[in-house]
Amino acid sequence: MSSTVQDESSNPRERLIQARRALVRGSIGGAALREFADFGYENAKVNDIAKRAGVSLAAFYAAFPSKWEVFRALHSEMLDALLREVGERVIAAHDAFDRLRFGLEGYLRFHIQHPDFLRVQLRERVPWGTTDELRTPEQTRAWETGLVMLTAAFRQAMDDGLLVEDDAELCARTATAMGQVRLAVWISNHMRESADAVADSANRQIVRTFARPERVIELLVRLDR
Numbered sequence: 001m002s003s004t005v006q007d008e009s010s011n012p013r014e015r016l017i018q019a020r021r022a023l024v025r026g027s028i029g030g031a032a033l034r035e036f037a038d039f040g041y042e043n044a045k046v047n048d049i050a051k052r053a054g055v056s057l058a059a060f061y062a063a064f065p066s067k068w069e070v071f072r073a074l075h076s077e078m079l080d081a082l083l084r085e086v087g088e089r090v091i092a093a094h095d096a097f098d099r100l101r102f103g104l105e106g107y108l109r110f111h112i113q114h115p116d117f118l119r120v121q122l123r124e125r126v127p128w129g130t131t132d133e134l135r136t137p138e139q140t141r142a143w144e145t146g147l148v149m150l151t152a153a154f155r156q157a158m159d160d161g162l163l164v165e166d167d168a169e170l171c172a173r174t175a176t177a178m179g180q181v182r183l184a185v186w187i188s189n190h191m192r193e194s195a196d197a198v199a200d201s202a203n204r205q206i207v208r209t210f211a212r213p214e215r216v217i218e219l220l221v222r223l224d225r
Contacts, residue, residue: 025063027053029077032070037119041071041135072136078117079142082110090149096156097219103153104179104206105199107146111183112195122184147172154210162219163210171210178205 031052035044046067050060064070086106093099111118124135134140150172157163163171182202186193200223207219 021063024053024055024059025073028055028060028063028070029074032067033074033116033120036071036074037116037123040123041067041120072138074117074120075136075138075142078114079138082107083142083145085110086146086149090153096153096160097162097222100150100153100157100206101203101223103150104175104202108179108183108199108202109195112186112191112198115187115191118183119187122187147176150175157210162212162215164212166210175206175210178202178209 028049031054032044032049035049035052044067046060047057049067049070050057053060055063064073086103089102089106090099093102111121124133134143147169151169154163154171154175155168158165158168179202182198182205186198203223204220207216207223211219
């Protein structure tokens with residue numbers, strides 16, 4: 001066998017084919033996201049997604065075997081991006097309180113910056129305080145990863161004497177549910193409030209809910225810096 005077999009990745013024609021496939025997948029993904037946001041997973045139709053994307057049904061099925069697969073692919077991409085954003089913010093924090101506030105801010109800001117993805121989550125009627133009704137394994141993995149990160153931040157802030165001593169995981173679940181309510185209200189109010197305003201209000205609510213009484217003013221002042 002010849003040792004000069006050309007690597008497909010170095011073949012201009014193959015690169016063009018791969019680029020076209022990626023473009024089609026991206027168009028279908030964007031169209032599917034809007035379709036799921038407008039109608040929910042159950043009511044979304046493959047034919048309508050293909051029309052939104054400007055591709056044929058054959059092109060859709062060449063890119064994704066089913067509606068379920070594009071739904072999973074969207075969640076894999078978006079939730080990986082969410083975890084990266086939150087993780088980067090948490091890594092940049094200087095102490096437990098900053099890890100807590102930056103993590104929550106990242107979570108809220110990401111959804112505000114991706115309102116169609118947020119609408120998909122809200123249409124799912126997912127109780128974000130548990131994994132019981134999550135539809136995809138990607139959702140479950142991201143939720144569990146986020147819960148571990150948030151629980152660790154609550155535990156450290158409690159150990160540092162900033163928050164009232166309590167079950168750290170329960171507090172993390174409660175904070176997640178509070179965030180869901182705040183995002184749902186943001187959508188119902190026609191997305192008028194800025195991401196800065198939503199994040200600030202959410203962090204102030206976290207302080208008022210979980211901080212030790214003698215640390216409330218101190219932590220609220222930190223939010224103004």
